[in-house]
Amino acid sequence: xxxxxxxRLTKDGIRIYDxxxxxxxxxxxxxxxxxxxxDIAPHVKVGQTTDEIDRIITDxxxxxxxxSATIGYKGYQHASCISVxxxxxxxxxxxxxxxxxxxxxxxxxxxxxxxxxDTSRMYVAGRLPRKAERLIEVTHDALMxxxxxxxxxxxxxxxGHAIQTFxxxxxxxxxxxxCGHGLGRVFHAPPNVLHYGRPGTGAVLEEGMLFTIEPMxxxxxxxxxTLADDWTAVTRDKSxxxxxxxxxxVTADGFExxxxxxAGKFHPTY
Ligand code: MF3
Ligand code: CO
Ligand code: CO
Numbered sequence: 001x002x003x004x005x006x007x008r009l010t011k012d013g014i015r016i017y018d019x020x021x022x023x024x025x026x027x028x029x030x031x032x033x034x035x036x037x038x039d040i041a042p043h044v045k046v047g048q049t050t051d052e053i054d055r056i057i058t059d060x061x062x063x064x065x066x067x068s069a070t071i072g073y074k075g076y077q078h079a080s081c082i083s084v085x086x087x088x089x090x091x092x093x094x095x096x097x098x099x100x101x102x103x104x105x106x107x108x109x110x111x112x113x114x115x116x117x118d119t120s121r122m123y124v125a126g127r128l129p130r131k132a133e134r135l136i137e138v139t140h141d142a143l144m145x146x147x148x149x150x151x152x153x154x155x156x157x158x159x160g161h162a163i164q165t166f167x168x169x170x171x172x173x174x175x176x177x178x179c180g181h182g183l184g185r186v187f188h189a190p191p192n193v194l195h196y197g198r199p200g201t202g203a204v205l206e207e208g209m210l211f212t213i214e215p216m217x218x219x220x221x222x223x224x225x226t227l228a229d230d231w232t233a234v235t236r237d238k239s240x241x242x243x244x245x246x247x248x249x250v251t252a253d254g255f256e257x258x259x260x261x262x263a264g265k266f267h268p269t270y
Pocket of ligand 2: 118180181212214245
């Protein structure tokens with residue numbers, strides 16, 4: 001079954017899926033991605049390399065009979081992105097070992113029966129420093145504030161506004177250079193889901209839309225730069241950065257989150 005056989009496109013080019021027949025596939029894909037993030041938690045520890053964490057994730061995807069969406073994506077070669085401390089996103093797993101107090105985002109996208117599940121959350125190696133704890137808490141809560149306004153008739157600007165005002169009220173900044181995205185039978189599709197914005201602007205949400213919300217929040221300024229490897233995005237001012245991501249669907253009266261943690265481990269203070 002190809003993508004075109006699923007639903008229709010809005011005037012903004014956003015695909016409308018069928019909640020009854022399509023959301024179960026999204027639940028299965030999202031559940032696997034979230035389960036992998038649950039099960040990787042005990043492997044995040046001082047002395048561990050991000051390479052080794054990625055290898056374990058690769059094995060988990062294989063063991064589930066699923067496919068990694070990131071291996072081979074635009075030349076990317078890993079089953080996860082692991083972004084440590086001032087890395088904003090798209091950190092490449094490597095031989096560096098984690099040290100006490102490092103915070104990291106692990107982002108996993110899997111394909112199950114053609115459906116994409118994309119989620120990320122924060123971890124700590126060793127003891128969580130106080131400032132990092134605040135950043136992680138605010139970033140998590142910002143994602144949930146964005147999700148809470150997801151319902152038919154609201155706009156994508158409403159989502160961005162909810163996230164931005166919450167983050168800035170805590171004197172932290174929202175990264176502008178990366179955004180969430182539509183997904184479903186494809187990894188990245190319209191719309192760009194901005195994590196800042198004005199109420200009432202942008203495309204109107206409709207039942208059957210599928211997309212991610214994945215705010216990146218910095219303790220310092222919002223600007224990023226991409227390293228020479230063409231993937232790793234870091235804060236320009238070297239300040240700490242955090243991110244959480246869920247894959248969601250718009251229902252008749254609100255939203256469904258496909259990537260909830262089966263073990264209840266999504267929240268940083270689990
Ligand atoms: N999972 C990321 C996202 O949230 C995309 C990673 S693409 C990769 O959209 F190639 F860097 F893995
Ligand atoms: Co994403
Ligand atoms: Co992701």
